Amino acid sequence: MKRIALIGTGVIGTGWAARLLSQGCVISAWDPAKKFDTELKKNIEEIWPTLEKIGVSSDASIDNLKTFKTLQEACCDAELIQESVPEDMRIKRDIHNAIGKSSNKDAFIASSSSGILPSDIQGACNNPANFVVGHPFNPVYILPLVEIVGGKDTSQSTIDTFREFYASMNMHPLVVRKEIEGYLSDRLQEAQWREILHLINDDIANTKELDEAIIYGPGLRWAIMGTCLTFHLAGGRSGMRHMLEQFGPALELPWTKLKAPELTDDLIEKMVSGTSEQAGEKTVKELEKLRDACLIEILQALKKFNVGAGKYIQS
Numbered sequence: 001m002k003r004i005a006l007i008g009t010g011v012i013g014t015g016w017a018a019r020l021l022s023q024g025c026v027i028s029a030w031d032p033a034k035k036f037d038t039e040l041k042k043n044i045e046e047i048w049p050t051l052e053k054i055g056v057s058s059d060a061s062i063d064n065l066k067t068f069k070t071l072q073e074a075c076c077d078a079e080l081i082q083e084s085v086p087e088d089m090r091i092k093r094d095i096h097n098a099i100g101k102s103s104n105k106d107a108f109i110a111s112s113s114s115g116i117l118p119s120d121i122q123g124a125c126n127n128p129a130n131f132v133v134g135h136p137f138n139p140v141y142i143l144p145l146v147e148i149v150g151g152k153d154t155s156q157s158t159i160d161t162f163r164e165f166y167a168s169m170n171m172h173p174l175v176v177r178k179e180i181e182g183y184l185s186d187r188l189q190e191a192q193w194r195e196i197l198h199l200i201n202d203d204i205a206n207t208k209e210l211d212e213a214i215i216y217g218p219g220l221r222w223a224i225m226g227t228c229l230t231f232h233l234a235g236g237r238s239g240m241r242h243m244l245e246q247f248g249p250a251l252e253l254p255w256t257k258l259k260a261p262e263l264t265d266d267l268i269e270k271m272v273s274g275t276s277e278q279a280g281e282k283t284v285k286e287l288e289k290l291r292d293a294c295l296i297e298i299l300q301a302l303k304k305f306n307v308g309a310g311k312y313i314q315s
C-alpha cells in the first residue's frame with residue numbers, strides 16, 4: 001500500500017509523514033490548523049537529512065507530500081488512513097465518523113492513540129472490521145516500534161494487513177493480543193512515571209538525580225535487551241530462576257507505590273523547575289536535535305551487533 005492519508009499533522013502526524021515519505025509512500029495530509037501545509041513541509045525538509053542517514057528508499061521524494069483543505073479530499077483516494085488528532089474521545093469519534101463518510105469502504109484505518117481502547121473508537125467507523133490502533137513512538141521517523149491493537153470488531157486480516165504494512169515501513173509491529181488501556185509500552189512507562197512522581201513528591205530525589213539513575217545504568221541496557229532478558233542475566237548462570245529466588249522476596253517489601261500521587265501545585269512546580277534547570281540554555285528544538293543525533297548513533301552501534309532497534313535501519 002502506498003497511498004496513505006494522514007489526518008492530524010502535529011508532532012505524531014509529522015513523524016508519520018516523514019517516515020512514510022522516506023519509504024516511498026504518497027501522502028495526502030489534512031489538519032484543521034491554519035497554514036499546517038507550510039509548517040508540515042518545513043518540518044519534513046528539516047527532518048529529511050536525518051532520514052537520509054538511516055536509509056531512504058529509491059522511490060522516496062518529499063514531492064510525494066500532498067496537502068488538502070478538507071478531510072474529505074485527503075481521505076477519498078487513500079488505501080490506508082492514519083489518524084493522529086488529539087487524545088480526546090469526542091474528537092477521535094467525530095473524526096472517525098467523518099473519515100467513514102469520506103473514504104473508500106475497503107480502506108484500512110488506524111488511530112495513533114496512546115491508550116484509548118480501540119473498541120471505544122471503532123463504533124464511530126463506517127467499517128469497524130478495518131480499524132486498529134497503530135500506536136507509534138516519538139520520533140516516529142526514527143523509533144521503529146508500533147503497537148497494533150485490535151478492538152472487538154477488528155478482523156484478523158486487518159491486523160495482518162497492518163502488521164505487513166508497518167513492517168514494510170521498516171517498523172517493528174508489536175501486536176497486543178488483548179486490548180487494554182495504555183497497551184504495553186505506555187503501561188510500563190506509566191509505572192515508572194508514577195514512581196518518579198512519588199519520589200519527587202516525597203522529596204527523596206530531584207528530577208536530575210532520577211534521570212541519572214536511568215541514563216548511566218539501566219537505560220543503556222534497555223535498548224539492547226529490555227527488562228526481562230536483562231534480569232535473566234542478573235541471575236548469573238542459573239538465569240531468571242535464581243534471579244527470582246534472590247530478589248523475589250523484595251516484591252513483598254514496600255519498594256513501589258503503585259497508586260499515583262495527587263498532582264498538587266507543589267509537585268507540578270518541582271517537576272517543571274527541575275526539568276527546566278536540567279535543560280539549562282537549550283530550547284526544546286535544540287534538545288530534539290541532540291536527541292535525534294544521539295539516537296542515530298545508538299541505532300548504528302546496535303546495527304553493528306544486529307541487536308534491538310539496530311535491525312531496523314538500512315545504513
Ligand SMILES: NC(=O)c1ccc[n+]([C@@H]2O[C@H](COP(=O)([O-])OP(=O)(O)OC[C@H]3O[C@@H](n4cnc5c(N)ncnc54)[C@H](O)[C@@H]3O)[C@@H](O)[C@H]2O)c1
Binds near residue numbers: 011086095
Ligand atoms: N506526542 C507523543 O509522544 C505521542 C506518542 C504516540 C502517540 N501519540 C498520540 O498521537 C495523537 C496525536 O498526538 P500529538 O502529540 O501529535 O498531538 P499534537 O497536539 O501535536 O497534534 C494534534 C493535531 O491535531 C490537530 N487538531 C486539533 N483539534 C482537532 C480536531 N478537533 N480535529 C482534527 N484535528 C485536530 C491539531 O491542529 C494538531 O496538528 C494522540 O492520539 C496521541 O495520544 C502521541
